[in-house]
Amino acid sequence: MAEARRQHDWNVASTIMALMAEMNRDRKRRRKPFKPDDFNPYAEQKPIVARGTVEQAAAMLGASFQPKLAELPCLKSKPEEPTSS
Numbered sequence: 001m002a003e004a005r006r007q008h009d010w011n012v013a014s015t016i017m018a019l020m021a022e023m024n025r026d027r028k029r030r031r032k033p034f035k036p037d038d039f040n041p042y043a044e045q046k047p048i049v050a051r052g053t054v055e056q057a058a059a060m061l062g063a064s065f066q067p068k069l070a071e072l073p074c075l076k077s078k079p080e081e082p083t084s085s
Contacts, residue, residue, distance in 0.1 A: 007042045014040035 014036040021034040037043035058065035 010040050010042050011036070014038075014043070 017039040018034045018036040025034060055065045
């Protein structure tokens, strides 16, 4: 019950903080409006998905990435032998 009370108090306080920050926000400097979750330590933060290429991931791991060219020919690239029935 104490934890729920603490979370409720933070929800109320963060809403007030977001409202005050929004009233004083310079729209030219910060286009994104403030939200109560920006001030609430109990709000669940969504993970930011980093996008990149395989080459960038290999560089971060200190490896070199060299794409393999098709070593084996594709089986579908050759026409099938006609069968007589």
